[in-house]
Amino acid sequence: MSENTSDLMLSTAHLTMKFGGLTAVSDLNLEIRKNEIVGLIGPNGAGKTTAFNVITGMYYPTEGKVLFKGRNITGLKPHSITALGIARTFQNIRLFKEMSVLENVLVACHMSINTGIFGATLHLPGYRSRESEARRFSMELLEKVGLVHLAYEKGTSLPYGQQRRLEIVRALATKPKILLLDEPAAGMNPQESRELMDFIRKIRDEFDLTIFLIEHHMQVVMGVCEHMYVLDYGVTIAHGDPASIQKNPKVIEAYLGVD
Ligand SMILES: Nc1ncnc2c1ncn2[C@@H]1O[C@H](COP(=O)(O)OP(=O)(O)OP(=O)(O)O)[C@@H](O)[C@H]1O
Ligand SMILES: [Mg+2]
Structure with a gap:
């Protein structure tokens, strides 16, 4: 110390x-x-x-x-x-049921990237480039923690231990x-x-x-x-x-x- x-x-x-x-x-x-x-x-x-x-x-x-x-x-x-x-995970797993591993991370990314509601609705160029940046960043995160091969699997279909790790990755997505x-x-x-x-x-x-x-x-x-x-x-x-x-x-x- x-x-x-x-x-x-x-x-x-x-x-x-x-x-x-x-x-x-x-x-x-x-x-x-x-x-x-x-x-x-x-x-x-x-x-x-x-x-x-x-x-x-x-x-x-x-x-x-x-x-x-x-x-x-x-x-x-x-x-x-x-x-x-300051990011946190919860005692109970809170993954989105119908989403892939990648989508689960993307949602967490969006909570930190300020896309703005108008950009998202109108699909402005700024929104699209931020969207692809978020995908690139999420895949990179999954790569770093050894979950990238599972990117397109449903999050909740992963073994329990992997779901816990995915929760941590979601927290990491907020940098x-x-x-x-x-x-x-x-x-x-x-x-x-x-x-x-x-x-x-x-x-x-x-x-x-x-x-x-x-x-x-x-x-x-x-x-x-x-x-x-x-x-x-x-x-x-x-x-x-x-x-x-x-x-x-x-x-x-x-x-x-x-x-
Ligand atoms: N929102 C709330 N309203 C009333 N009491 C609460 C609330 N949240 C927690 N408590 C009470 O506060 C105490 C501490 O609860 P807490 O969930 O922080 O414990 P914990 O150390 O996380 O326990 P565990 O190991 O079971 O998760 C408990 O007696 C709990 O019932
Ligand atoms: Mg507790």
């Missing part, structure tokens, strides 16, 4: 999210630096997804701030946050600086989970990314994260490198009776 504050990508200060009487996230203070892979772990209902939802603008926090490269982004709309370079992954290994066996962690490391290097990763099972992220935050009932019960987390009594207690 660097001591330099200038490479801070994403941070939160006293971030708190309450739903009525329930405090889903309580006084969360994150510090995620450029090119790090950072974990957010904790038992079911710990507040992990809620933290993502607040960071990405789906909820306005009850208290506290979200900062991206030192800029206060609290309260910005999700599309503005995406445009700044993020930081990628937030919500349980990308959910439903995978140990072997597939390990391969996915290798894949995450690979895209971090290839796309010069910073990665913030939610995982339910501690073992899955141990090998890939530089450091991790552990939530339990919304409270940060531990933060540190994988070795220290693994032997932290509070963490062990939180996980006992869960797994």
Whole structure:
């Protein structure tokens, strides 16, 4: 971990999210630096997804701030946050059922390329060149992540593990600086989970990314994260490198009776 504050990508200060009487996230203070892979772990209902939802603008926090490269982004709309370079995937796969792999990526591309409704309706030359640029960019992305041979297959017909990767590619299509992954290994066996962690490391290097990763099972992220935050009932019960987390009594207690 660097001591330099200038490479801070994403941070939160006293971030708190309450739903009525329930405090889903309580006084969360994150510090995620450029090119790090950072974990957010904790038992079911710990507040992990809620933290993502607040960071990405789906909820306005009850208290506290979200900062991206030192800029206060609290309260910005999700599309503005995406445009700044923060992309996410969801806990449940959200591919478009009838679309090919390529089309699924193209849709994500269009969310970031501002084609404008008039250009799209009138098929103006500007629209057409942007459209072919988007196709070229999408195919290039699929090539880089080893899915290009599946470009014309239906997205939802891919094996489960590939669908999870495609979700990540869709997030990459918005050209993020930081990628937030919500349980990308959910439903995978140990072997597939390990391969996915290798894949995450690979895209971090290839796309010069910073990665913030939610995982339910501690073992899955141990090998890939530089450091991790552990939530339990919304409270940060531990933060540190994988070795220290693994032997932290509070963490062990939180996980006992869960797994
Ligand atoms: N929109 C909402 N309204 C009310 N309560 C909510 C809402 N979203 C989440 N919660 C509650 O906040 C708590 C944290 O939920 P969250 O989904 O963030 O947990 P999680 O750590 O992602 O769990 P999991 O590992 O099961 O995905 C839970 O008690 C949940 O029921
Ligand atoms: Mg969750």
